[in-house]
Amino acid sequence: MTWLVILLILxxxxxGHKFILWMFANSTSASREPPILSGTPISTMxxxxxxEPNMKVSCKRVHFKGPIPIIRDTEITFVLSAVDIxxxxxxxxxxxxxxxxxxxxxxxxxxxxxxxxxxxxQYLRDWVEAGIIFPSLLxxxxxxxxxxxxxxxxIETGKEDIIKRGFCRDGTPGLLWAGAKNFEFEFAEKGxxxxxxxxxxxxxxxxxxxxxxxxxxGYFDEEEGEVVQAWIRRHVxxxxxxxxxxxxxxxxxxxxxxxxxxxxxGIQTDQAMARLNEISDKAAKFEVLELCFxxxxxxxxxxxxxxxxxxxxxxxxxxxxxxxxxxxxxHTLNVTLAENLENDDERLIGIDPAWPKQEKLVYLRNEFKxxxxxxxxxxxxxxxxxxxxxxxxxxxxxxIYEAEETS
Amino acid sequence: xxxxxxxxxxxxxxAVASIDETGRPQIVHNRDGQNITASCVDTSTNPITxxxxxxxxxxxxxxxxxxxxxxxxSTKPFQPEKGDxxxxxxxxxxxxxxxxxxxxxxxxxxxxxxxxxISEAVVTVPANWGNEAREATMxxxxxxxxxxxxxxxxxxxxALYYAFKEGLADGNYAVFDLGGxxxxxxxxxxxxxxxxxxxxxxxxxLGGDDFxxxxxxxxxxxxxxxxxxxxxEESDEVTKLEAEVVKKTLSSREEGSTKVxxxxxxxxxxxxxxxxxxxxxxxxxxxxxxxxDLNMKPEDIEAPILVGGSTRIPCVRNLVQKVFKKDPIVxxxxxxxxxxxxxxxxxxxxxxxxLTPQQAEAISRVRIQERTGRFLGTLxxxxxxxxxxxxxxxxxxxxxxxxxxxxRGSRSFFTVREGQTKVLCRITECELEELDPANVRVLNExxxxxxxxxxxxxxxQQEIKVTYEYQVDQTVxxxxxxxxxxxxxxxxxxxxxxxxxxxxxxxxxxx
Numbered sequence: 001m002t003w004l005v006i007l008l009i010l011x012x013x014x015x016g017h018k019f020i021l022w023m024f025a026n027s028t029s030a031s032r033e034p035p036i037l038s039g040t041p042i043s044t045m046x047x048x049x050x051x052e053p054n055m056k057v058s059c060k061r062v063h064f065k066g067p068i069p070i071i072r073d074t075e076i077t078f079v080l081s082a083v084d085i086x087x088x089x090x091x092x093x094x095x096x097x098x099x100x101x102x103x104x105x106x107x108x109x110x111x112x113x114x115x116x117x118x119x120x121x122q123y124l125r126d127w128v129e130a131g132i133i134f135p136s137l138l139x140x141x142x143x144x145x146x147x148x149x150x151x152x153x154x155i156e157t158g159k160e161d162i163i164k165r166g167f168c169r170d171g172t173p174g175l176l177w178a179g180a181k182n183f184e185f186e187f188a189e190k191g192x193x194x195x196x197x198x199x200x201x202x203x204x205x206x207x208x209x210x211x212x213x214x215x216x217x218g219y220f221d222e223e224e225g226e227v228v229q230a231w232i233r234r235h236v237x238x239x240x241x242x243x244x245x246x247x248x249x250x251x252x253x254x255x256x257x258x259x260x261x262x263x264x265x266g267i268q269t270d271q272a273m274a275r276l277n278e279i280s281d282k283a284a285k286f287e288v289l290e291l292c293f294x295x296x297x298x299x300x301x302x303x304x305x306x307x308x309x310x311x312x313x314x315x316x317x318x319x320x321x322x323x324x325x326x327x328x329x330x331h332t333l334n335v336t337l338a339e340n341l342e343n344d345d346e347r348l349i350g351i352d353p354a355w356p357k358q359e360k361l362v363y364l365r366n367e368f369k370x371x372x373x374x375x376x377x378x379x380x381x382x383x384x385x386x387x388x389x390x391x392x393x394x395x396x397x398x399x400i401y402e403a404e405e406t407s
Numbered sequence: 408x409x410x411x412x413x414x415x416x417x418x419x420x421x422a423v424a425s426i427d428e429t430g431r432p433q434i435v436h437n438r439d440g441q442n443i444t445a446s447c448v449d450t451s452t453n454p455i456t457x458x459x460x461x462x463x464x465x466x467x468x469x470x471x472x473x474x475x476x477x478x479x480x481s482t483k484p485f486q487p488e489k490g491d492x493x494x495x496x497x498x499x500x501x502x503x504x505x506x507x508x509x510x511x512x513x514x515x516x517x518x519x520x521x522x523x524x525i526s527e528a529v530v531t532v533p534a535n536w537g538n539e540a541r542e543a544t545m546x547x548x549x550x551x552x553x554x555x556x557x558x559x560x561x562x563x564x565x566a567l568y569y570a571f572k573e574g575l576a577d578g579n580y581a582v583f584d585l586g587g588x589x590x591x592x593x594x595x596x597x598x599x600x601x602x603x604x605x606x607x608x609x610x611x612x613l614g615g616d617d618f619x620x621x622x623x624x625x626x627x628x629x630x631x632x633x634x635x636x637x638x639x640e641e642s643d644e645v646t647k648l649e650a651e652v653v654k655k656t657l658s659s660r661e662e663g664s665t666k667v668x669x670x671x672x673x674x675x676x677x678x679x680x681x682x683x684x685x686x687x688x689x690x691x692x693x694x695x696x697x698x699x700d701l702n703m704k705p706e707d708i709e710a711p712i713l714v715g716g717s718t719r720i721p722c723v724r725n726l727v728q729k730v731f732k733k734d735p736i737v738x739x740x741x742x743x744x745x746x747x748x749x750x751x752x753x754x755x756x757x758x759x760x761x762l763t764p765q766q767a768e769a770i771s772r773v774r775i776q777e778r779t780g781r782f783l784g785t786l787x788x789x790x791x792x793x794x795x796x797x798x799x800x801x802x803x804x805x806x807x808x809x810x811x812x813x814x815r816g817s818r819s820f821f822t823v824r825e826g827q828t829k830v831l832c833r834i835t836e837c838e839l840e841e842l843d844p845a846n847v848r849v850l851n852e853x854x855x856x857x858x859x860x861x862x863x864x865x866x867x868q869q870e871i872k873v874t875y876e877y878q879v880d881q882t883v884x885x886x887x888x889x890x891x892x893x894x895x896x897x898x899x900x901x902x903x904x905x906x907x908x909x910x911x912x913x914x915x916x917x918x
Binding site for chain 2: 372388
């Protein structure tokens with residue numbers, strides 16, 4: 001009797017006239033087979049661990065089976081998203097490569113088109129792979145152990161765009177079915193929210209450090225101030241409108257604090273450097289150095305103390321020597337090195353007086369080679385003048401070394 | 408048969424040498440019977456005068472121009488550098504190329520007066536000159552009506568002369584060439600009469616003229632400190648020529664003096680040497696740098712060879728001895744070795760039909776192997792790993808400096824955008840391996856047809872193969888090839904490139 005009832009229910013559920021079901025060996029092909037039914041079929045997904053054979057990275061495979069809930073012939077696409085549900089309010093996980101991103105956002109999305117037009121009543125009897133997630137490549141809002149939800153959706157092909165940043169409201173036209181499975185993962189890298197917070201903090205630290213460069217020669221120069229001002233304006237203007245006011249306020253506060261420190265006790269940079277190292281990537285570190293160089297060369301004069309401080313920053317930030325030299329050359333090409341005391345020539349040119357003599361000689365020779373060769377290629381007369389000035393200064397320093405040797 | 412000559416177009420002095428019937432190089436004396444002619448032009452006379460008389464007027468007469476060689480390659484009217492006497496021609500304006508052309512024209516005239524028509528000429532240039540200055544030199548020669556097909560680096564010419572005429576023992580030699588305005592150092596390998604250049608470098612703005620300036624300033628300072636007489640630096644009360652006389656005296660005596668009005672100003676050799684010590688330090692660093700680049704030590708050098716008038720200065724000779732730890736070779740006149748070598752090179756390049764059998768026999772022994780004097784590259788967009796993957800334009804080297812000529816280099820680049828239909832064929836040169844485009848010179852910047860048009864509707868990442876061929880005559884042929892379509896664009900960079908478009912300008916009359 002029960003057997004008969006089930007058959008009857010199924011008959012009506014599938015509309016009676018479509019009693020033949022499709023079975024799919026994979027996502028793109030289908031074969032007709034007589035129905036083999038056990039209980040009421042429901043659409044479901046599963047999550048299994050695996051290794052992607054081509055990329056050799058661990059992955060989570062998502063499979064689907066069950067009926068396709070449609071009321072007319074429809075071609076379907078599996079769309080897989082990943083959202084972070086660790087904290088209150090789920091947030092999307094981002095992905096670094098275009099191939100697995102939503103069309104208009106950086107959010108992770110894996111699409112698999114079946115290429116098959118299903119009819120109402122059809123279902124997938126066996127597990128069909130619907131998508132893959134590479135957890136190690138995902139970027140959640142924060143690093144560390146996070147709870148991630150894999151969300152699989154069956155979408156009417158062509159309407160995949162209804163999913164925005166991993167989300168789609170129930171009842172949205174085109175959304176046929178949605179299921180979710182959770183997993184935990186330890187993320188070694190920073191999350192995007194974390195990055196954003198750190199980026200903002202790095203901007204404030206950059207101002208602090210640049211103010212220290214500005215005051216290195218004993219006073220805050222007006223032109224140096226203008227450079228900091230312009231830099232702040234640039235960053236505020238490029239921030240999203242909703243964040244501009246707050247950012248401006250924080251940046252101005254950072255300027256005021258450093259200024260006050262400079263006037264009273266002197267600007268301490270140790271903690272700022274340590275924090276910057278902790279939270280910044282290479283690009284952010286370069287940005288700090290670039291701002292410092294801009295400040296240093298703002299009044300068309302460079303003091304040895306300013307140069308020394310920036311060199312110390314570069315060392316602490318682990319900026320490669322050649323990159324530091326590139327930055328230094330770029331920012332000082334139009335600037336006359338201040339000629340204060342003969343002893344300062346060394347520091348102005350970038351030599352640490354504590355270096356051993358041989359190291360100084362090699363550095364000097366390389367600097368000479370560099371500027372002498374630029375004399376042959378620089379076309380701008382002003383830049384040539386600067387290059388010649390640099391060559392003359394190098395000659396003077398070498399002459400002093402020679403005299404020391406003789407004496 | 409026409410004359411085969413070499414010309415040393417110097418900053419302060421120029422000279423001409425020809426090949427005699429037997430194939431030996433010899434100096435062509437000027438109208439005053441001198442071996443060398445001042446590279447000085449008086450534009451106020453009609454016809455324009457060149458040589459010693461204008462040189463004596465330099466600093467007193469603003470129509471006289473000198474030291475224009477240092478600005479060769481500039482297309483702007485010649486303006487002397489700070490510290491040099493002003494130049495204000497009474498009529499029109501003169502580019503450095505125009506003024507060089509006037510000097511070359513003068514040299515051509517007196518040479519042809521003495522020996523007949525010139526059939527082949529070679530002009531020398533400093534080793535570290537870039538393409539523009541070389542092009543300008545070729546242009547000046549053409550303007551002067553000289554049949555110049557190739558140019559030669561000054562130290563190479565000197566080495567050639569020594570190998571050919573002075574019979575050097577086989578080995579490596581350092582050619583130390585300190586002239587009036589420029590300094591060059593070349594390390595050459597000599598085997599019999601074969602000369603192979605191993606490496607070169609130079610300083611564009613360092614020579615005897617800088618020493619004269621320093622000396623003149625010292626004389627002015629002494630007027631003030633010893634006699635309380637202030638003389639403005641702009642004043643012509645003490646000329647550079649007078650300073651030069653003191654300098655020459657100091658090469659043979661411990662003291663030199665000059666009269667300033669009724670005052671006698673004495674400068675000691677020690678004072679002079681301390682005046683130029685920082686310049687000497689530069690020379691030293693450059694010599695050390697060239698040896699470093701070649702992984703050589705002083706003991707790898709057989710001997711240094713002195714070339715150029717400023718090597719007569721005792722402290723310069725001491726410096727050479729100290730750097731190379733050997734006494735320098737000076738068996739020929741330091742003012743003449745470059746031009747004599749240039750004449751030999753001219754004969755080497757002359758049509759065999761223009762040589763007598765003896766000349767052909769003598770010259771056939773000469774072999775020369777030059778190297779690329781510059782890094783040649785192109786500009787491309789590249790991700791800088793050490794800057795966090797930031798994309799930036801960089802100079803990508805195709806042919807390295809120091810490669811034997813002819814040299815060839817090839818690299819592949821890729822289009823950036825989908826549907827990209829053109830690429831800019833930019834050819835760069837630099838003396839060090841510079842990545843930053845700010846520090847390189849784009850050789851074909853002024854050439855309008857530098858775009859390479861590609862087929863439309865293609866995805867990004869289309870391979871463009873860039874191949875450079877650096878030939879013995881210093882012409883660089885650059886090919887940009889689109890691999891998928893087979894389309895190709897060729898750009899030629901050559902010292903003689905401008906000659907094709909050159910319309911003979913003969914607006915100058917020389918006496």
